[in-house]
Amino acid sequence: MTNTTPEQNKALVLEAFDTLFNKRDYVAAERFWSADYVQHSAHIAPGREGLFDLIRGIPATLKYEAGLILAERDYVIVHGRFSGFGGPVSWIAADILRIEDGVLAEHWDVIQDEASRTDSKSGAPMFGESFPA
Numbered sequence: 001m002t003n004t005t006p007e008q009n010k011a012l013v014l015e016a017f018d019t020l021f022n023k024r025d026y027v028a029a030e031r032f033w034s035a036d037y038v039q040h041s042a043h044i045a046p047g048r049e050g051l052f053d054l055i056r057g058i059p060a061t062l063k064y065e066a067g068l069i070l071a072e073r074d075y076v077i078v079h080g081r082f083s084g085f086g087g088p089v090s091w092i093a094a095d096i097l098r099i100e101d102g103v104l105a106e107h108w109d110v111i112q113d114e115a116s117r118t119d120s121k122s123g124a125p126m127f128g129e130s131f132p133a
Helices: 006-022 047-056
Strands: 033-039 063-072 075-083 091-100 103-113
Touching (some): 006 075
Parallel strands (some): 033 103
Antiparallel strands (some): 075 091
């Protein structure tokens, strides 16, 4: 267990995601991800380089928006939207991260295609207050 607070861990995750996914600053991103990073996602190759290589291969129009973020002890869960990656619809993701020694050490995710207003049986958006334009 690290000596950081849940608030510090949330800030770390938000800065790390912005640095990698939005700014695409791979050199700066290295300071946020452990060299021994463990990836549990079925669609991302192992380790920090697996994640970085995935992002390198996605169009520069990729955008990440964070929504609800929760933290307890060394774990952070962030609910967000990935858009502009070349797919037919955006992805809504719940990313679960374990923090160790002040860096992202382990990751799990749950991802689904974002439903449009016409496809949403509930009539409620999956992310944020409104449906995307």
